[in-house]
Amino acid sequence: MKKMKIALIGAGSVSFALGALQDIVLSERLKTQVDLEIALMDIVAENVNRTFKYATEMFTTFSHPANIWQTTSLEKALQNADFAIVAIEVDRYYYWSQDFHIPRRFGSKQIYGENGGPGSMFHTLRNLGPMLEIARMMEKVCPNAWFINYTNPEAKLVEAISKLTSIKIVGLCHGLDMGIHQLCDFLEMKPEDIGIEGGGLNHFGFFTKVWDKKTGEDLYPLFREKEQTANRLAHFDHIGLSRTMYHLYGYYPYPGTNHCGEYVSYAQDFYAGLALQYRYDPTREHLWKKDSRTPDFVYSASGKILDKGLYEPVQSQESWVNEAYTFNKENVKPSDEYAIPIIEAIFFDDEIQLNAVNLQNKGAIKGLPDDMVVETQAIVNGKGIFLKPMTVELPTAVIGTIHIQGTIHKLLLEAFVEKSKTKLLQAILLDPQAPSYYQACAMIDEMCELQKEILPALEWK
Structure with missing residues (x-):
């Protein structure tokens, strides 16, 4: 049998690492037609060991012969890999809470701060260094491998890797599929019964056709x-x-309020959960100080959040992680993510269509730069991954909004390469949710001090 090596980078990830491993163990072809090696890598030994124990028990239970091993060495994990699945984030909610609160404290109207708005720019700069380290190691030890990315901010990071390295990279997100389920709720139909065309920017796409x-x-x-x-x-x-x-705009967007709203100036009128995001009491709590708690992440003001009883126990992150890593064969189900279908299609030279991937545009969406990373439907086969050109043009206002983000992508890349707070300031002031000039300058200085251990060292130039 032909050999295949998959490296899971950020293997301590609860959602994407476990989802990928479950998809692998459920794949009959990866069990019977491939001599499969899976390298689990994370910079935190405790986390990768936890995933290794889970994976070993799962693959043994399913009588899957894959060779699974763990390491904290990026080079060893990637050596001669065919595919690298990457999902990385350091102290996720700790830094996300800063991305949310600090820009709003300085006058930004952003509602989320993960992939759009000023908060997302610090998120990008934090993750870009490690992402480049992975890509440059791939250039050294597995230059022909595919970099399959789940790390956010998806479009900004994939575009940077595409422009700064020679590695083949694709970004994956289930946001468009969330939109399909919303369409089906309105139409009272099943997802498998409707066809779609759609695209735009990751977390800011529109369905131009539904049939x-x-x-x-x-x-x-x-x-x-x-x-x-x-x-x-x-x-x-x-x-x-x-x-x-x-x-x-005349077309239904995806994936939903708190993501689409990151890219427009008028979103906060439509987000009741805004006051719940990383909620804390400033008279009693001093965030991000030693021994202080990280505020709870709240996705939205849903019934599950608002209808809790007075003494209902709060599930801690630790208990949630422990629950996820407690193996139960009955819980092993397809993740509905695209990484493993992509790997199978490329390796076995199948041809499949995917609802959404993030790649450089190259004419797929009219009116947007060829080198900008966009999101739309794609064809995957033994030759690679290719965007399908959209047959309907997006509205002028939508194209204009995405153009602004494309320019921000370029400025962030320049800020990173030049180590420039000034280029970062230019990017922030261009954003629809920008604060004033003086507030933006002060925000940059505070965030760079607050996140100095993880941000690149930027200077005013």
């Missing part, structure tokens, strides 16, 4: 009727902004 796979019927007229009669407050934090953007 019935059985009849070929355009479903937008039906969607329009259904949306008009639907309860206006239903799932408000998830789709309140989405419905407004549909009325505004």
Whole structure:
């Protein structure tokens, strides 16, 4: 059998690492037609050891012969790899809470700060160094391997790796599939029964076509009727902004309020959960000081959050992780992520279509630069991954919004390479959720001090 090596970088990740391992163990072809080696790598030995124990028990239970081993050495993990699946983040919620609170303290209207808005720019600069380290190691020890990325901010990081290295990289996100489920809720149909065309920027895409796979019927007229009669407050934090953007632009967006809203200036009117994001009491708590807690991450103001009892126990991150890493064969199910289908299609020279990948545009979406990383449908086969050109043009206002983000991508890359606070300032002031000039300068200085152990050393130039 032909050999295949998959390296999981950031193997301590709860969601993407375990999901990839479950998809591998459930793949009959990767069990019977491949001499498979899986290298688990994380910079934290305790985390990768936890994943290794889980994976060993799972693969043994499924009688899967893959050779699984663990390491904290990036070079060893990537040596002669065919594919690297990457999901990395250091002290995720600790730094995300800073990305959220500090820009808002200095006047930004951002609602999330993960992939868009001023907070996302610090997020990008933190992760870009490690991402480049991975890509440059791949250039050295596995130059023909595919870099399959789940790390955010997806578009900004994939574009940087595409421009600064020779490595083949693709970014994956399930945001478009979240949008499909929203469409199906309105249409009262099943996801497998509808066809779509859509795309844009990661976390800011639009469905330009929706049709019935059985009849070929355009479903937008039906969607329009259904949306008009639907309860206006239903799932408000998830789709309140989405419905407004549909009325505004004529196409339904994905993945939802707290992501799409990162790229526009008017989102906070449609996000009830804003006051819950990393909530704390400043009279009693001093965030990010020694021995202080990291505020709880709240995705949205859903019933599960708002309807908790007074003495209902709060699930800690530690207990949540322990639960995820407690092996139960009945819980091993397909993740619905795309990494393993991509690996199989390339390795076995299948041809499949994916709902959404992040790659350099190269004409797939009209009106956007060829070298900008965009998100739309793709074809995967033994020759690689290729975006499908969209047949419908996105609205001018949407293209303009994405253009702004494309320029921000370039400025962030220049800020990183030149170690320049000035280029970072230019990027922040361009953003729709920018604070004033003086506030932006002060914000940059405070964030660079607060995150100095993990951000590149930037200077005013």
